[in-house]
Amino acid sequence: xxxxxxxxxxxxxxxxxxxxxxxxxxxxxxxxxxxxxxxxxxxxxxxxxxxxxxxxxxxxxxxxxxxxxxxxxxxxxxxxxxxxxxxxxxxxxxxxxxxxxxxxxxxxxxxxxxxxxxxxxxxxxxxxxxxxxxxxxxxxx
Amino acid sequence: xxxxxxxxxxxxxxxxxxxxxxxxxxxxxxxxxxxxxxxxxxxxxxxxxxxxxxxxxxxxxxxxxxxxxxxxxxxxxxxxxxxxxxxxxxxxxxxxxxxxxxxxxxxxxxxxxxxxxxxxxxxxxxxxxxxxxxxxxxxxxxxxxxxxxxxxxxxxxxxxxxxxxxxxxxxxxxxxxxxxxxxxxxxxxxxxxxxxxxxxxxxxxxxxxxxxxxxxxxxxxxxxxxxxxxxxxxxxxxxxxxxxxxxxxxxxxxxxxxxxxxxxxxxxxxxxxxxxxxxxxxxxxxxxxxxxxxxxxxxxxxxxxxxxxx
Amino acid sequence: xxxxxxxxxxxxxxxxxxxxxxxxxxxxxxxxxxxxxxxxxxxxxxxxxxxxxxxxxxxxxxxxxxxxxxxxxxxxxxxxxxxxxxxxxxxxxxxxxxxxxxxxxxxxxxxxxxxxxxxxxxxxxxxxxxxxxxxxxxxxxxxxxxxxxxxxxxxxxxxxxxxxxxxxxxxxxxxxxxxxxxxxxxxxxxxxxxxxxxxxxxxxxxxxxxxxxxxxxxxxxxxx
Numbered sequence: 001x002x003x004x005x006x007x008x009x010x011x012x013x014x015x016x017x018x019x020x021x022x023x024x025x026x027x028x029x030x031x032x033x034x035x036x037x038x039x040x041x042x043x044x045x046x047x048x049x050x051x052x053x054x055x056x057x058x059x060x061x062x063x064x065x066x067x068x069x070x071x072x073x074x075x076x077x078x079x080x081x082x083x084x085x086x087x088x089x090x091x092x093x094x095x096x097x098x099x100x101x102x103x104x105x106x107x108x109x110x111x112x113x114x115x116x117x118x119x120x121x122x123x124x125x126x127x128x129x130x131x132x133x134x135x136x137x138x139x140x141x
Numbered sequence: 142x143x144x145x146x147x148x149x150x151x152x153x154x155x156x157x158x159x160x161x162x163x164x165x166x167x168x169x170x171x172x173x174x175x176x177x178x179x180x181x182x183x184x185x186x187x188x189x190x191x192x193x194x195x196x197x198x199x200x201x202x203x204x205x206x207x208x209x210x211x212x213x214x215x216x217x218x219x220x221x222x223x224x225x226x227x228x229x230x231x232x233x234x235x236x237x238x239x240x241x242x243x244x245x246x247x248x249x250x251x252x253x254x255x256x257x258x259x260x261x262x263x264x265x266x267x268x269x270x271x272x273x274x275x276x277x278x279x280x281x282x283x284x285x286x287x288x289x290x291x292x293x294x295x296x297x298x299x300x301x302x303x304x305x306x307x308x309x310x311x312x313x314x315x316x317x318x319x320x321x322x323x324x325x326x327x328x329x330x331x332x333x334x335x336x337x338x339x340x341x342x343x344x345x346x347x348x349x350x351x352x353x354x355x356x357x358x359x360x361x362x363x364x365x366x367x368x369x370x371x372x373x374x375x376x377x378x379x380x381x382x383x384x385x386x387x388x389x390x391x392x393x394x395x396x397x398x399x400x401x402x403x404x405x406x407x408x409x410x411x412x413x414x415x416x417x418x419x420x421x422x423x424x425x426x427x428x429x430x431x432x433x434x435x436x437x438x439x440x441x442x443x444x445x446x447x448x449x450x451x
Numbered sequence: 452x453x454x455x456x457x458x459x460x461x462x463x464x465x466x467x468x469x470x471x472x473x474x475x476x477x478x479x480x481x482x483x484x485x486x487x488x489x490x491x492x493x494x495x496x497x498x499x500x501x502x503x504x505x506x507x508x509x510x511x512x513x514x515x516x517x518x519x520x521x522x523x524x525x526x527x528x529x530x531x532x533x534x535x536x537x538x539x540x541x542x543x544x545x546x547x548x549x550x551x552x553x554x555x556x557x558x559x560x561x562x563x564x565x566x567x568x569x570x571x572x573x574x575x576x577x578x579x580x581x582x583x584x585x586x587x588x589x590x591x592x593x594x595x596x597x598x599x600x601x602x603x604x605x606x607x608x609x610x611x612x613x614x615x616x617x618x619x620x621x622x623x624x625x626x627x628x629x630x631x632x633x634x635x636x637x638x639x640x641x642x643x644x645x646x647x648x649x650x651x652x653x654x655x656x657x658x659x660x661x662x663x664x665x666x667x668x669x670x671x672x673x674x675x
Binding site for chain 3: 253272307334
Binding site: 054097098 | 459460461491494495498499501502503505506
């Protein structure tokens with residue numbers, strides 16, 4: 001039932017920017033959906049293609065990587081590597097007949113609490129509209 | 142004229158010191174011999190010999206040797222061409238023997254455009270030997286009576302050996318050395334890539350003269366009349382190794398509507414006139430591709446008629 | 452090293468569409484170095500295949516393994532206890548790997564996941580270029596350390612042809628004209644005489660045109 005479908009979204013957030021922004025959103029009492037499960041990484045450069053694929057494989061409806069603004073990565077270029085990997089996964093999903101929009105990359109600074117909440121909301125809404133991951137539907141069958 | 146290498150008309154014309162004038166003809170993409178005969182009609186008596194291309198730009202056409210035979214039947218002299226892309230050394234030697242047996246006497250040894258350009262881009266490019274090695278091989282067959290393997294030939298091919306030269310390719314300083322290399326390999330005559338940059342060509346010929354090369358090989362300067370501004374721009378931008386100065390394009394643009402082709406012919410005739418008096422140039426190779434019917438007019442205006450009877 | 456590119460997912464999926472349990476085995480040799488068949492790439496391919504099959508409601512078990520090399524019997528042997536419990540095995544090694552595996556385990560089916568292309572090296576992070584054609588008669592020293600057999604599109608020994616354009620090969624602006632480089636280097640070093648003599652026709656028989664090749668080190672052969 002798509003009305004009652006609640007997506008599961010994994011968010012890989014870098015400690016220095018995205019996770020900090022998430023914390024800030026929390027202290028600012030800005031709400032974002034509980035669909036988003038945050039996983040902290042020291043830098044989005046730590047996130048590899050396999051992590052994103054395994055998340056999809058294990059049934060996540062959406063996955064995103066949130067890192068520092070480009071040019072401001074705490075570890076210089078980890079976020080640039082992450083973006084390339086997200087692009088690779090999008091291409092792979094397309095080859096598999098799965099919507100590439102289920103995987104995304106976002107950039108923000110630690111001060112951008114509202115932006116964090118905004119992206120979490122946007123992604124959740126988008127995935128809700130896309131429906132459950134085709135991997136998950138059939139797993140339940 | 143006993144010490145002729147092949148006895149071909151082209152050889153005799155050049156040896157007698159006349160200014161040679163050769164043409165070109167592309168074989169059909171099928172078995173239609175009428176097309177060949179039609180084009181040959183325009184060239185007959187207007188040129189000393191006719192280049193017959195070999196799967197040019199890697200587009201499959203009737204073989205150069207086959208179309209050359211048709212030309213002989215029509216009373217013209219072919220310049221048979223062989224590229225290194227499509228045959229290995231066995232097939233090459235076999236074809237040379239066959240061509241000579243059928244009366245073909247001029248042969249151009251070329252590398253060949255890469256198969257990627259043509260209609261069979263997935264084909265295996267042979268390139269067993271390159272154009273320099275081919276020149277040397279033909280010379281060995283003709284002057285030593287031997288196969289490339291050193292075995293004796295039973296019957297020796299009589300071939301006037303030609304090759305191409307591109308004075309405009311980079312690096313420019315190397316081009317005259319490459320010409321020297323072809324001369325030392327045994328080439329008898331050279332046809333250059335079509336020339337538009339006269340200044341650069343004069344520089345090239347000067348270098349060739351200084352190296353004494355022009356006394357060892359006959360050089361025919363390549364001329365292709367521009368039919369349109371579009372053609373000039375295409376050749377400038379899309380054809381590798383082609384040098385078309387902006388002045389030429391401007392000159393064609395300035396000719397006025399409907400008069401561009403005529404201006405192109407005018408320029409070509411000016412070139413021929415200069416080549417006639419240029420030390421180191423022994424003739425002109427006119428490439429009026431798909432414009433063969435214009436050759437009689439161009440030859441007349443260029444003042445190369447009548448062709449010498451040797 | 453040997454450079455390869457992975458086949459498309461569609462092609463690989465098609466190879467294993469009939470199977471329910473497969474193994475993807477990588478190699479720590481060349482394909483790890485060119486990032487196409489090492490541990491990481493094995494994991495990526497395995498996960499991709501599992502996702503694809505889950506989505507089609509036709510799940511497939513995909514196990515992952517990496518061997519030190521797939522071109523030495525000692526390492527290939529390490530699979531012997533596991534290889535039979537799979538319907539098929541995908542090898543991510545170069546063309547040599549799946550063949551050695553096939554020979555060692557004749558009852559199993561082996562599929563190549565990569566298209567092996569050439570002998571090359573890294574010219575930039577993530578970019579590998581062909582440098583050697585395996586012609587069996589190395590003469591790069593005559594050309595100042597550059598190989599015209601591998602790097603000239605026409606394998607000319609007396610190049611360049613008339614098609615090079617601004618130092619690029621006629622076939623593509625992405626391909627350097629190696630003869631342009633050779634000639635320029637010879638001119639710069641004042642060694643133009645090196646390339647004035649006509650290099651004679653190549654003996655292609657050592658380059659695979661004489662049949663499949665075999666290399667023997669007499670001193671290592673054991674008479675058992």
